[in-house]
Amino acid sequence: QQQVKQSPQSLIVQKGGISIINCAYENTAFDYFPWYQQFPGKGPALLIAIRPDVSEKKEGRFTISFNKSAKQFSLHIMDSQPGDSATYFCAANQGGSEKLVFGKGTKLTVNP
Amino acid sequence: DAGITQSPRHKVTETGTPVTLRCHQTENHRYMYWYRQDPGHGLRLIHYSYGVKDTDKGEVSDGYSVSRSKTEDFLLTLESATSSQTSVYFCAISASTGGYTFGSGTRLTVV
Numbered sequence: 001q002q003q004v005k006q007s008p009q010s011l012i013v014q015k016g017g018i019s020i021i022n023c024a025y026e027n028t029a030f031d032y033f034p035w036y037q038q039f040p041g042k043g044p045a046l047l048i049a050i051r052p053d054v055s056e057k058k059e060g061r062f063t064i065s066f067n068k069s070a071k072q073f074s075l076h077i078m079d080s081q082p083g084d085s086a087t088y089f090c091a092a093n094q095g096g097s098e099k100l101v102f103g104k105g106t107k108l109t110v111n112p
Numbered sequence: 113d114a115g116i117t118q119s120p121r122h123k124v125t126e127t128g129t130p131v132t133l134r135c136h137q138t139e140n141h142r143y144m145y146w147y148r149q150d151p152g153h154g155l156r157l158i159h160y161s162y163g164v165k166d167t168d169k170g171e172v173s174d175g176y177s178v179s180r181s182k183t184e185d186f187l188l189t190l191e192s193a194t195s196s197q198t199s200v201y202f203c204a205i206s207a208s209t210g211g212y213t214f215g216s217g218t219r220l221t222v223v
Binding site (some may be wrong): 006029041042044046049065089099100102104105 | 143145152153154155160169170202204211212213214215216217
């Protein structure tokens with residue numbers, strides 16, 4: 001069973017635009033929500049993460065928005081650049097030592 | 113990736129042969145994981161370890177076994193490789209704080 005549903009599967013954005021990727025989860029015990037960025041031929045790398053005690057976390061052009069009541073969280077990439085073209089995975093887990101559950105990924109293409 | 117290395121990076125093997133992939137870490141992290149990545153399926157957990165000689169199955173463990181005799185090494189073995197096991201395999205490590213660090217992956221082709 002898929003515990004984290006990610007959408008869209010693919011996304012094409014123009015340079016300078018806003019990229020938005022959404023994830024929904026089922027397990028209300030989840031308390032850690034990271035996003036990973038993966039470039040072709042590389043392993044996923046932690047981009048940004050949030051815990052449910054805050055509704056938003058911003059790091060540079062990347063923002064996580066978290067809606068606990070809706071059990072949803074999203075990644076916003078402001079002023080998207082061609083260098084942001086990659087596959088993005090959302091994930092969630094319960095407690096620091098539990099294994100992460102991953103969404104299926106979103107392939108983002110930013111056109112120049 | 114710093115602190116975690118996978119070997120080999122690429123391998124082509126024949127159906128029915130055993131294959132072992134190695135993950136080595138220098139971070140002394142307790143938790144280690146093996147994932148496979150396939151188009152349309154994202155990252156799927158094969159096996160994981162929470163300490164030396166302590167391992168458990170993930171969601172796609174059939175046909176795979178693991179061993180962890182030292183903190184720094186986590187081996188994934190395909191007992192008898194099949195074409196369905198052609199994939200990119202990633203190892204990941206974590207301390208107790210939740211975030212994973214992934215290796216660069218092993219691209220395995222079974223012909």
